[in-house]
Amino acid sequence: MPEQGRDRTDHLVALVRRHLDEDGDVLGVYAHGSATLGGLRPYSDLDLLAVVRHPTAHAQRAALTDALLKVSGGEGRRPVELIVVVHGDVRPWRYPPRREYLYGEWLRDAYERGAVPEPEDDPDLAPLLTMVLRADAPLYGPPPATLLDPVPHGDLRRAITAGVPELLAELESDTRNVLLTLARVWSTLGTGDIRSKDAAAKWALGRLPARDRPPLAHARAVYLGQETEDWRGRTVRSCADRLVREIRAAYDAGE
Numbered sequence: 001m002p003e004q005g006r007d008r009t010d011h012l013v014a015l016v017r018r019h020l021d022e023d024g025d026v027l028g029v030y031a032h033g034s035a036t037l038g039g040l041r042p043y044s045d046l047d048l049l050a051v052v053r054h055p056t057a058h059a060q061r062a063a064l065t066d067a068l069l070k071v072s073g074g075e076g077r078r079p080v081e082l083i084v085v086v087h088g089d090v091r092p093w094r095y096p097p098r099r100e101y102l103y104g105e106w107l108r109d110a111y112e113r114g115a116v117p118e119p120e121d122d123p124d125l126a127p128l129l130t131m132v133l134r135a136d137a138p139l140y141g142p143p144p145a146t147l148l149d150p151v152p153h154g155d156l157r158r159a160i161t162a163g164v165p166e167l168l169a170e171l172e173s174d175t176r177n178v179l180l181t182l183a184r185v186w187s188t189l190g191t192g193d194i195r196s197k198d199a200a201a202k203w204a205l206g207r208l209p210a211r212d213r214p215p216l217a218h219a220r221a222v223y224l225g226q227e228t229e230d231w232r233g234r235t236v237r238s239c240a241d242r243l244v245r246e247i248r249a250a251y252d253a254g255e
Contacts, residue, residue, distance in 0.1 A: 012082070
């Protein structure tokens with residue numbers, strides 16, 4: 001992980017330990033996402049996973065959320081995405097896995113109104129834990145394979161496709177991220193590898209018909225800081241529908 005300015009994570013590890021490390025409960029904190037898949041991009045979050053020994057209390061989660069609101073996003077600070085899992089909820093592996101806590105900037109309005117993240121089953125942990133294991137980037141604690149079981153390939157495939165309908169529902173409000181995520185789902189199904197969003201988009205662009213490439217190419221360029229986001233006149237829905245068809249075909253081919 002970078003050690004300069006807004007890309008630092010040491011304060012986040014300290015924050016997690018300060019709020020969750022009663023009696024040594026924090027077993028490990030791990031980097032994943034863009035920082036471990038080719039480097040942080042202009043729109044990248046700081047993605048962290050924390051593994052704890054015991055379930056958290058409501059008061060702990062509330063205090064942690066209040067603390068993250070002060071250090072995530074804003075001028076000169078990267079957004080933070082923090083996932084917390086209880087060790088016994090993910091090892092031995094079971095599907096769907098259970099998430100203890102989630103902080104993400106897209107939920108800021110709810111947090112500022114007093115919402116506190118609650119534990120819930122979360123299929124999206126399958127690709128996340130796979131990325132953590134492959135990145136092998138401990139920020140605190142032992143290597144992740146010490147605490148986490150590998151995710152069976154069938155569960156990974158099932159998890160990444162399960163979220164496609166929800167993604168499509170956000171196409172108008174979060175166009176860039178939706179297109180890039182759909183490209184990454186297709187890339188993962190097609191190759192078995194979880195790539196960075198820009199690398200997955202490059203892979204997909206080489207396989208899409210020419211008429212469906214421009215919106216995804218624009219999403220990638222914006223993500224890389226090469227263009228300003230502007231979706232006027234772009235056939236976004238057609239591109240998204242094509243990506244979904246490719247995802248379904250790749251999933252069926254792998255069954």
